[in-house]
Amino acid sequence: MGADNALLAIDSVSKAFGGVQALADITFSLDAGAITGLIGPNGAGKTTLFNLITGVFPTDTGQIRFDDRIIDRRPVHERVQLGIARTFQNVELFESMTVLENILVGRHTRTRYGILASMIRPPGVGREEKKATEKAIDLLDFIGLGEYAHRQSSDLAFGWQRLLELGRALASRPRLLLLDEPAAGLNIVETLQLGTLIKKIRDQGITILLVEHDMSLTMDVSDRIIVLDQGRKIADGTPREVQENEAVMKAYLGETRQNP
Amino acid sequence: MKSSTLRNIIYYTLFALIVIICGKTVENAYYLQVLTFIGINTLLAVSLNMLMGYAGQISLGHAAFYGIGAYATAILTVHYGFSPWLALPAAIGAAMIVAYLVGMPTLKLSGYYLAMGTLGFGMIVHILFREWSGVTGGASGFVGIPPLEIGPVNFVSDKNYLYLVWGTVLFTIILCRRIIDSRIGRALRAIHDGEKAAAAVGVDTRKLKLQIFVFSAAFAALAGFLYAHFVYFISPGTFDFITSVRIVTMVVIGGMASIWGSILGAALLTLLPEWLHAFSEFEMIVYGLILMLVMIFLPRGLTRGILSLFERFRRSDGR
Numbered sequence: 001m002g003a004d005n006a007l008l009a010i011d012s013v014s015k016a017f018g019g020v021q022a023l024a025d026i027t028f029s030l031d032a033g034a035i036t037g038l039i040g041p042n043g044a045g046k047t048t049l050f051n052l053i054t055g056v057f058p059t060d061t062g063q064i065r066f067d068d069r070i071i072d073r074r075p076v077h078e079r080v081q082l083g084i085a086r087t088f089q090n091v092e093l094f095e096s097m098t099v100l101e102n103i104l105v106g107r108h109t110r111t112r113y114g115i116l117a118s119m120i121r122p123p124g125v126g127r128e129e130k131k132a133t134e135k136a137i138d139l140l141d142f143i144g145l146g147e148y149a150h151r152q153s154s155d156l157a158f159g160w161q162r163l164l165e166l167g168r169a170l171a172s173r174p175r176l177l178l179l180d181e182p183a184a185g186l187n188i189v190e191t192l193q194l195g196t197l198i199k200k201i202r203d204q205g206i207t208i209l210l211v212e213h214d215m216s217l218t219m220d221v222s223d224r225i226i227v228l229d230q231g232r233k234i235a236d237g238t239p240r241e242v243q244e245n246e247a248v249m250k251a252y253l254g255e256t257r258q259n260p
Numbered sequence: 261m262k263s264s265t266l267r268n269i270i271y272y273t274l275f276a277l278i279v280i281i282c283g284k285t286v287e288n289a290y291y292l293q294v295l296t297f298i299g300i301n302t303l304l305a306v307s308l309n310m311l312m313g314y315a316g317q318i319s320l321g322h323a324a325f326y327g328i329g330a331y332a333t334a335i336l337t338v339h340y341g342f343s344p345w346l347a348l349p350a351a352i353g354a355a356m357i358v359a360y361l362v363g364m365p366t367l368k369l370s371g372y373y374l375a376m377g378t379l380g381f382g383m384i385v386h387i388l389f390r391e392w393s394g395v396t397g398g399a400s401g402f403v404g405i406p407p408l409e410i411g412p413v414n415f416v417s418d419k420n421y422l423y424l425v426w427g428t429v430l431f432t433i434i435l436c437r438r439i440i441d442s443r444i445g446r447a448l449r450a451i452h453d454g455e456k457a458a459a460a461v462g463v464d465t466r467k468l469k470l471q472i473f474v475f476s477a478a479f480a481a482l483a484g485f486l487y488a489h490f491v492y493f494i495s496p497g498t499f500d501f502i503t504s505v506r507i508v509t510m511v512v513i514g515g516m517a518s519i520w521g522s523i524l525g526a527a528l529l530t531l532l533p534e535w536l537h538a539f540s541e542f543e544m545i546v547y548g549l550i551l552m553l554v555m556i557f558l559p560r561g562l563t564r565g566i567l568s569l570f571e572r573f574r575r576s577d578g579r
Contacts, residue, residue: 054460080462092457094450096517105446109462115471118442119435125442132443172462 006065007032007207008053008176013062015048022048024231026062030176035198035208037222037239039215041251044228046211047089050178053209054086055079066176081109085174087165089181089211095154099145102153102164103136106171136171143167143197159190166197176207183214195221219243227251268437271520272430279426283419292418294534296490299425300483301526305510306432306519307479312508313517314440315472316452317367318375321382322507325477327389327499328355329484334402334494335395344408344489352481359477360470367469370455382504389496401495408489415489425486429523432479436519439475448472449517513554515561524562528554 006029015023023045030036038046052059055076064072071079094102111132113125140146143163148156153164162182169177179198183191191214198221202208212218218225219239227235227242229251235242242248286292308322332351336342342350366377389396396402408415408424415421439445450458451465459465488494506529514525532550536543558565 056456075464076459077462077464080460086460088457088460092454092460094453094457096449096453097446101446104443105450105458105463106461108443108447108450111443113443115439115444115475118439118444121438129442168461 005032006030007067008209009063009065010049010053011063011065013049013052013064014060015045015052015057016060021231023052023228026228026231026233028226028233028236030207030209032175032207033202033205034223035202035210035221037218037225038209038211038228039213039218039225039242040228040234043230045231046228047180048231049228050086050180050209050211053079053178054084077109080172080174083173083175084178085169085172085176086178087162087169087180087182089184091158091161091165093153093161093165093168095152097153098149099140099151099153099156099164100133100136100149102168103139103171104132106168107132107136109172139167139171143170159186162186162194163197170201170206174206176209177201179208179210179212181211181213183212183217191217264441268434272434275430275433279423279430283422289418292422294530296418296422296425298523298527298530299422299429300487300490301507301510301530302429302523303425303432303483303486304480304507305514305522305526306429306436307476307483308507309511309514309517309519309522310436310439310448311472311476312511313515314445314448314452315469317469317473318371318508319378319473319476320375320501320504320508321362321378321380321385322476322480323499323501323503324382324385325355325359325480326484326487326503326507327385327494327496328358328477329481330488330494330499331389331396331402331484332481333485333488334405337406338402338404339395344406344485345410348482348485351485352478355477355481355484356474359474363470363473367466367473379501379504382501386496386500389499396496399496401493403493405488405492405494407492421490425490428482428486432482433519440519444468444471452517509551513551513562515563515565518561518563521561521563528562 009029010026013023013026014021026049038049040046051057053064055071055074055078059072063070066079066082066084069082071082094105097105111128113128117125137146137149140149143166145160145163145167148160153161156164162185166179166182182198183194186194195217198208198210210218210222222239225235225237225239225242226233227245227248234247234251235245237245282295286295304322304326308319311317311319329351332354333344333347336347336350337344362381366374366381369377390399392398413420415424447458447463447468450461450463451468455465487498510525510529511522512525513528514523515521532547533543536546539546554562
């Protein structure tokens with residue numbers, strides 16, 4: 001956990017909404033190339049933390065560094081450009097578009113040409129489009145949706161919509177991938193396949209921060225787990241360490257548990 | 261990719277053929293004039309459709325840019341003796357600058373609030389046209405706008421003007437289609453589908469909304485330029501709130517996010533008042549009723565509505 005090769009560093013970050021302290025003095029850093037599970041009861045501040053990292057709203061105090069750059073005040077789209085991608089708890093696909101087009105929009109930050117070039121169409125535009133389409137089809141094959149490229153995204157079964165959203169996030173070639181409850185609404189088989197896919201993504205060198213309520217999935221794929229409760233970090237360690245942690249049990253099961 | 265390019269070329273050729281056939285066969289000056297007005301309205305509808313249908317941003321101030329184009333060329337050619345062809349880039353440039361300045365604060369708004377913001381802007385511009393009489397001629401209008409000519413070709417004859425306007429429409433449609441079938445077009449549709457998700461994949465939503473707002477203002481100004489040099493006389497009433505609403509109606513009736521549909525929408529809204537003169541004082545009632553019926557029975561606009569009716573007909577025929 002050396003701070004030296006940390007990809008993401010969260011330093012004493014706090015956030016309040018009105019009178020509610022959503023996050024209080026959170027500090028941790030993510031090493032490159034690992035899967036970190038972020039768990040905690042409802043209202044613990046997991047999604048708030050995601051929104052702070054991706055830039056949906058600013059931090060109150062503290063600092064967020066990505067790849068040794070302070071990103072606190074940068075807008076959402078610039079952070080994507082830097083290499084932070086995310087999926088949403090409630091799948092947010094572009095429903096008027098095909099599967100392929102959803103992936104192509106995901107590549108927005110990795111393609112360059114602007115509105116004037118789109119009208120004049122210099123030869124570079126055609127090349128860029130062709131390359132983008134090829135890469136998008138490769139990516140669809142990787143997530144297993146290759147044969148549905150030209151389907152309307154809203155026509156896909158729910159599990160595949162989740163996969164597509166994951167693919168769209170990967171299309172921006174992120175270095176850090178934030179997954180917000182990717183297994184919600186999936187059946188057991190789909191969840192197992194998702195676990196395999198998440199590990200495959202990590203093996204490509206992408207760092208993953210995973211919020212997930214499915215404990216067996218989280219414990220299975222995570223190299224490390226951070227536990228939040230009521231806006232505070234209460235535990236941080238390997239899946240085994242966290243499972244045996246006293247404070248974690250209290251947070252999940254309440255005060256009733258007595259030591260014999 | 262390839263097949264869609266081919267399909268576009270076929271559409272463009274068909275379009276050009278229809279325009280030429282109209283030009284060759286229609287002799288009646290009144291019909292030529294109505295066809296030209298349909299072309300000008302199509303420019304307005306297509307440009308607004310880029311903003312409304314694709315990026316999903318409602319503007320109730322589109323007539324303001326139409327008016328800026330018309331008044332800019334009128335003022336420059338009549339007061340300052342500019343050639344209309346020099347006034348054209350100035351008129352478009354003026355509309356683009358105004359759109360940029362207005363868009364910066366207003367495009368932070370969305371939904372009803374954006375509609376209200378652009379509505380207010382449209383009203384201010386309309387009042388300027390009416391009250392700044394030293395420059396704009398005030399409520400009585402601006403007379404003596406010169407006709408267009410390029411060397412030996414003049415555009416006084418209605419046929420030449422028809423070709424000029426519909427040629428411009430084709431040019432505009434090609435540009436719009438190119439934007440739509442590009443990285444920019446996909447990002448615009450992404451904003452329409454969900455602004456939060458669009459930002460999350462790296463689309464600079466504010467910048468892109470502003471760009472497309474400026475783009476649509478430029479083509480509204482081009483329509484204003486063509487209008488001014490067609491009728492030689494402009495007055496503030498042409499560029500008021502009602503006109504903005506009519507342009508929005510053209511887009512909705514033709515079909516949101518349908519470029520070809522905008523032609524149908526513009527045609528219907530230009531032709532209806534002409535056809536309905538027979539109803540004299542009931543004209544507006546029938547007009548409103550027809551628009552209501554279209555929206556009730558073809559809620560996704562004329563193009564998609566007619567296509568799906570056709571589909572249904574074909575399917576029931578096959579059984």
